[in-house]
Amino acid sequence: VPSLPPTPRRTCIGVFDSGVGGLTVLKALLEVIPQADYVYFGDTARLPYGSRSVETVSKYAIEASRYLEQHGAQILVIACNTATALALDLITKAVGVPVIGVVEPGAEQAAAQTRNRKAVVIGTQATVSSHAYLKALDSRGVQTREKACPLFVPLVEEGWIDHPVTEQVARLYLAEAFADGFQSADVLLLGCTHYPLLKPVLTRVVAEHVSIVDSAESTAQAVAKLLRRIPLVDPTQPERRHLPRLRFFATDSVEKFRCLGARFLGHSIDDVQHVDLKE
């Protein structure tokens, strides 16, 4: 009987996003599951997915997911709201490992946290138009107001994280979102992977009774929960390293990914490889 290859001592988690935003999800995962290794795929040459058709988003997301699977991912996190909203089922069918998106975990935590069953979700225009969060919260009995905040992503990418302009924009957006029957909403769900960087500003701007739920953190918790149910490692194998190994793949400029990405991950990005996928 041929012996099976030994189960690795460390789980390898694949994280996929159209760009660098998913690095906030990776950051949350590193806090919750520091004992894993990670491969990250940023499809930076083909972003933004928001303006593309379901067919194209599915095709791109499946290509990236398979790439991560081939590079060792034993579990796949779709850290991209558009890909989760449009293609989660197709991705799940196309790969051989468990897949978790960002929408369900975020909605689950928002539903658990709201006391008066009223929530506000903010995201990009594409995410809001998909109504993915609205459906997920509606099925949990939470009345939901969706509000697109198209200036937040460019403000974050400009580096104006804790900036008076960003605070002014946030005041205008949130005043609109928490109006007309939603003054009493007590949860603000961040439905975009760029938004965790704006938490300091958003915390200052929202009313005191509102708690902020971050899809990135909720997703990391959901992955940890899944790993407790289906352990992918053999704890009897010797542990060789203490720090997680992080590998990154980007379809556009490696330098740009490194520079912009560090801001999202919270520390420097070293091991980035360029991947050429057809546009």
Next chain:
Amino acid sequence: VPSLPPTPRRTCIGVFDSGVGGLTVLKALLEVIPQADYVYFGDTARLPYGSRSVETVSKYAIEASRYLEQHGAQILVIACNTATALALDLITKAVGVPVIGVVEPGAEQAAAQTRNRKAVVIGTQATVSSHAYLKALDSRGVQTREKACPLFVPLVEEGWIDHPVTEQVARLYLAEAFADGFQSADVLLLGCTHYPLLKPVLTRVVAEHVSIVDSAESTAQAVAKLLRRIPLVDPTQPERRHLPRLRFFATDSVEKFRCLGARFLGHSIDDVQHVDLKE
């Protein structure tokens, strides 16, 4: 001897952009050349071109240009800074009609207008990185500061045209651009087709000695000049219509093009057709 088809009474001008921004160029063209008909192509499903490779931008721009040629364009205006910067020569070779981009006319007018040979050019990150305007102005003996203003396009698309946030952002960007030896620059060249909408705000923000040069207007003037040299119509043919005929093609949602586009063109957009090009 078979008789040639009669030369049309009205010139048909093709205008191409990756999105709706080029409609500011069409607007300028309609003011300067109201006696022509127009076909406009907005490659809205494949924007933004700024993050794509030279090969991809060339391929996309040539596809769109040929489409316009097939739909009657006798002269082609590349109303897209990225496509002009990266692919103007290849487009010119690929089509059988005269081609005009936005960079040379803008640089020409800026050079004509500056008295102290110092100009500031603002544009997207992609346009600034291409240094297309810097080269065009440098060859005309004008010392140039380039400044990327990545928040202007999302602010315009959000509809915050004449808005306190936009004015604050403009003050910050222009203070940086007109610093360190460029306080005396006396021309501000708008190197992005979205920026003409910000002229009221920019006029308030720049110093009094600065005149604003708009690439869209300069390009319209350049097209008018070309038409005087190579008349494409037979003035003896009877004139049938008084108003220009406008036809639009968009690769993404027709409804979105209509809504967003009206703001750039300054009036409603009626005749839009969806075109399916491979992503």
